[in-house]
Amino acid sequence: xxxxxxxxxxxxxxxxxxxxxxxxxxxxxxxxxxxxxxxxxxxxxxxxxxxxxxxxxxxxxxxxxxxxxxxxxxxxxxxxxxxxxxxxxxxxxxxxxxxxxxxxxxx
Numbered sequence: 018x019x020x021x022x023x024x025x026x027x028x029x030x031x032x033x034x035x036x037x038x039x040x041x042x043x044x045x046x047x048x049x050x051x052x053x054x055x056x057x058x059x060x061x062x063x064x065x066x067x068x069x070x071x072x073x074x075x076x077x078x079x080x081x082x083x084x085x086x087x088x089x090x091x092x093x094x095x096x097x098x099x100x101x102x103x104x105x106x107x108x109x110x111x112x113x114x115x116x117x118x119x120x121x122x123x124x
Contacts, residue, residue, distance in 0.1 A: 057105045064101060065094050 076086035102108045
């Protein structure tokens with residue numbers, strides 16, 4: 018048993034010289050890009066949460082049936098996402114790569 022344990026530890030500690038070891042510079046660039054996209058997604062989740070709460074409160078105040086508020090909520094959430102996109106440069110860049118049909122409204 019100890020021999021198997023030792024060989025497992027040894028294989029986990031060695032570095033592979035094959036194709037799985039990526040250059041550190043490329044890893045830093047990918048991490049920076051993911052960090053900026055994570056900022057957009059975090060902002061989107063916060064805005065969607067606030068919009069959902071506001072929809073509930075507004076529908077209660079105006080006596081709007083909950084089934085109507087729930088039916089319209091996805092449209093408002095998608096619109097809020099499109100409203101946030103111009104504020105994040107990486108999202109704008111990714112949209113322009115999709116072609117002229119989606120990037121026609123210049124952000």
